[in-house]
Amino acid sequence: MRDGSLRAGDINAFLDVSARSTASVPLASAAAACGSPSPADDHIDRPxxxxxxxxxxxxxxxxxxxxxxxxxxxxLLPGDVAVVDRARSPVSGCIVLGLVGGEFTIKTYRLRAEGVVLEAANPDFPDIAIDEASAFEVWGVVTGIVRTF
Structure with missing residues (x-):
């Protein structure tokens, strides 16, 4: 790794999500309001x-x-864990893990008339235009993130 970025040879950096064991927690049937408080409901729907x-x-x-x-x-913030599905094909607007010039990057995949653009979601970072000469491969579609705090 260089400057926190992954390169193609850094395969050990990927976390295995194979189902070694399962963990479940009770899921309440009521949603928790992030605005005005709502009445409490202690009904558990299913694990x-x-x-x-x-x-x-x-x-x-x-x-x-x-x-x-x-x-x-x-x-998507530093330290989050991105869940990536290699079986899904990218569609314009989805978030992908791409390999560009031998380094991994997570960006919004945008299909335009002139080709693929990998869009950053921060104005401090440039978008990456992909052309026929670019060494680019979609490694998978980001389907979720896990964050702890």
Whole structure:
């Protein structure tokens, strides 16, 4: 790794999300308001399985820790763990883990008339225009993030 960025050879940096074990927690049926308080409801709907929530294609899913601030305005922050699904094909507007010039980057995938653009979600970082000469590969679609605090 150089300056916190992943290179193609840094495969050990990817976190294995294979279902070694499962963990579930009770999931309340009522949503918690982030605005005005709502009446408490102690009804538990069903256990929430984090594998079921985060992993649709176990054989094609892995996780990678996020570094840098380029995607902060889309809610991806340094230290977050991005869940990446290699079985999903990118569509314009989705967030992808891409390999550009031998280094990994997470950006918004945008398909335009002139080609693919990897958009940053922070005005301090430039977008990356991909052309036929670019060494570019989509490694997977980011399907979620995990954040602890």
């Amino acid at each position: 929430l399985d984090f594998n079921e929530l985060l992993v649709r294609n176990p054989a094609a899913t892995f996780a990678v820790r996020i570094s840098g601030e380029s995607m902060r305005d889309r809610g």
